[in-house]
Amino acid sequence: MATDREKDILNFLNEKSPLSVEELAASLYVSEVTVRRDLAAMEKKGMIVRKRGGASLPELGFEPMFNQRQKKNNELKQSIAKYVANTIQEGEVIALDVGTTTAELARELTKRSGITVFTSCIQVASILAKSNLQVYMIGGLIRKTEMSMVGSIAQETIRKFTFDRFYLGVAGINLETGLTDYSIEETEVKRAFIDRSKRVIALVDRTKFGHSSLIQVCEAEQIDEMITNKGDFGGELPEDHFKGKITYV
Incomplete structure (x- = not known):
């Protein structure tokens, strides 16, 4: 949940990015120590990128490393994962996207049995390797920064199968641009899973x-259901983006 001062910082950065700690302190009428503390908290939430002596908004093409994202908002991701794991029925064939929320879902699924899982994410497959589930790893070109499989081989493999549900992860959701992600290659794989799934559920x-x-x-x-968290969204609401089923956990 964004504080009032965090919202003010985002508004200033929307007008000019990057800004120095000194500039933000003067605009907010607070000390530089307070600004640095706010920026540290906002970076942890993934709201801004800290630069030497200041901060900026994340660039559209900037993708934080998987292990960095894993540490951010972990309680929110875990609450989604625990809810979703309880909705998957034995006998279902599901596909799990690349991402830190789907990795949390994979951890919850290690407690289950009788489910078949397909994934293009090496991290997810590694977690599920310790389970009793039947796990299929999609082949292709390794995208090393994300440890995932991309490219034409991955897309062609996905299109040979049909999935009961695809659990989709995204980098952001915006009124103007819709559901977005960092990587063109990853997005092509996501679209292949969407095309071959009976239900698409965005986490x-x-x-x-x-x-x-x-x-x-x-x-x-193209989304059948969106699962998100209860609480303050700090501006745009899920209902602004999606008129289908929204589940709050």
């Missing part, structure tokens, strides 16, 4: 709303 923690990244993943109409 979007509440900090993703109002943010935009490089490329649109899909139209909102």
Whole structure:
């Protein structure tokens, strides 16, 4: 949940980015120590990128490393994962997207049995390797920064199968750009999973709303359900983006 001062900082950065600690302190009428403390908290939430002596908004093409994202908003991701794991039925064939929320879901699924899982994410497959589930790793070109499989081989493999549900992760969701992600290559794989799934369920923690990244993943109409968190969204609401089923956990 963004504080009033954090919202003010975002508003200033929307007008000019980057800004120095000194500039922000003068605009907010607070000390530089207070600004640095706010920026540290905002960086942890993924709201800004700290630079030497100041901060900026994340660039559209800037993708934090997987292990960095894993530490941010982890409680929100875990609450989504625990809810979703309890909705998956034995006998279902599901696909798990690349991402830190789907990695949390994979951890919850290690407690389950009788489910078949397909994924293009090496991190997810590694977690599920310790389970009793049947796990299929999609082949392709390794995208080393994300430890995932991309490219034409991955897309062609996905299109040979049909999935009961695809659990989709995104980098941001914005009124103008819709559901977006950092990587063109990852997005092509996501679209292949969407095309081959009976139901598409977007897992979007509440900090993703109002943010935009490089490329649109899909139209909102292609999503069957959106699962997000209860609480303050600090501006844009899930209902602004999606008229289908929204589940708050």
